Amino acid sequence: MKLKALTISVAALTSLAGAAFAAPSGYAPGSTLTTGAVSNPYALSSLAYNPASAQLMLRDDENIRFGWLTTIGTGIELGDVSNFEQEINDLSDELDRDDLTLSEGEALVDRFNAILPELGREGYMKLNSGVSVPLMPVVFNVGGMKGNFFVESGAELLIGGRFIDDEVTVQMNGSTGSIQTQSSVYLKAGTGIRLGLGYAQPVWEGGEGWKSGQLIVGGKLDVHRLSLSKQVILIDDVDDLEDTIEDDYDKNEVSSTGVSLSLGAIWRADMYQLGLTLNNINEPEFDYGPVGTNCDGLSGTSQNNCF
Template sequence: MKKLLVISTSLLSTAVMAAMPVNQPIGSSFTLSSAPNQRALATSLNNPAAPFLMVNEQDNDSFRFGILGPLSISAEMGDVSDLDDQIEDLEDILDNGSGATDQAKANAILDEIGNTAYIKTSISLQIPLMPIIYKTKNSGAFMLDASISAIAKGSLLADEVDASLNTETSLYAQTATDLNIGFGYSQAILKNSQGVLVGGVKANLHRISSERALAKLDDSTDVDDAISDGLSDNSVSSTGIGLDLGAIWVAEHYQAGLTLANINEPDFDSATIVANTASNNYGIGSTDSYTMEMQATIDLAVALSNKQVMLGMTYDANSVEDAVGDEYQWAAVSLSYYGDSHFLPGIRAGFRQNLAGSELSYVSGGVTLFKRLNLDLAVSLDTVEDDEGSSSPRSFYVSLGYDTAF
């Protein structure tokens, strides 16, 4: 079982082969929450009603569009602080142990490793100039959006050690890429002296390519080659359309919105693998499919005059799974300032937590330079320790983009 000594390396090499954060906000909206902010174009991608708010009619503008990006990158790992020590103890037992006591010790170690050992990376990029928003003279807003994103995850699937100290513990790799083209329309539905109710609808065409591979960890298997070959040989692509609905009530100093994403819950194919005992333990079958489940999101924002200072909050009412089976249910709050000067930076800070799945929480911050250049960074509050005792965040997120100003 000397392949266990390269679990950490195998997980990392698997996770960087491709990098679909369809369940993560992109750009400055990771910091700002999903509450639409007129001064942050990335927030127009969350609620289908939001594009209506993104064009500055006071300056007689009709268009607003992205220029480059945002390019968003994130990475996440399990709580693998003791992974190296656990692997060494396990290898010693499997190479030199015998009897029921050693079998029980090995299974205890494998059970703990199997619940924590994973690495996940993701990357997302808006196609240049996207999104493009055009607001007509009768105040309807059309939006065209296009992006490509990807996700990759490597995880250890633990299997019980038998009386002969053999096990089918395996490395499991998943990748998925999503080419997404969206078309939306939003307009004012109701206006009165108190505010305006905006409604929106958006159709998202997804072309998802999925790859999966499973490799048993034993002395006869080159894990890296087996995973690489498996991902190449087990790839499938499928197309589906997700429909989103949204509404926002906008008053002078506050706004409240509701988004229903993927109300039709489109299905996508997943690649086929040869399952074994380890994968069966985790409910991973030879064939699988991915459903974009419907998710309801509530957003609320309180703002000072001209939306320069805004407190934004977002809450997902239910959890959904991404293309590699991880659950997401975000709750977020943010505070931002955007001035009218090209020379004073806009600043923002936020906190968000995944209420499902990893349950990681993040602190985030961002700046906007020259009213157009956006840089955001987030780190998880949960940390992991290395062999020297130094700690580092279990997850980070970084985004850079350049777009037109409000």
């Protein structure tokens, strides 16, 4: 399985009508957590959204500008599953029993089959976190050129989890039995580091009245090193969830390197500003390891989750 990325974002900033913006899928660095995906000359962190904004970062009397401390951001999103937490704990406990009567088993089947489909729809979690390298980004001008160069680097962590529901059934062995289900937790995680080099410059200026302004274009090349892992964990193993994740994460992890190209444009006027960004236009691909293969070579919980 491969991870591909192509994103388009459009941002507008105006002193008359407020702001409208579309944030990227990763974390929001620094002040962009508040201002959003706008090219702000007072915030170097806004370079993360539009490479053309490098042209806005230096005054006429400046040749270089860089950050001081790092920027850190974290975001988390949870599905509406608060009412199901106790039910899942109860299901995990009942799956460990092998002394159920037929009537008890059928009652549990009716109970859990009524809630698991909704949990499959609503049960998810997303976490992303990122940090920039200290002193980054750096914006600089070389020899009085018309445009500005910039370098930026950082690291990110992304984790996603989803509940996969499956029918609960009862299995009898004589007068007693147990309930069974293949309901699982599907986890995907990735860590990545990147190093980017970009350039921006004005290409046209003119017009009259409200149509007057300056057109700036820019581009950036990023080198990414991503380590991706995914795994499926049966619900009857949730008591050992942390240990299972730690044991299997490295086994399923695959690392790969890719290069992405992003382009941006800004129309800058006296009373408003418009921006357009095309991120990862070459759609770099990064590989996940396979799930459900070579199960015979595993043992214990890892083998159960593999099948």
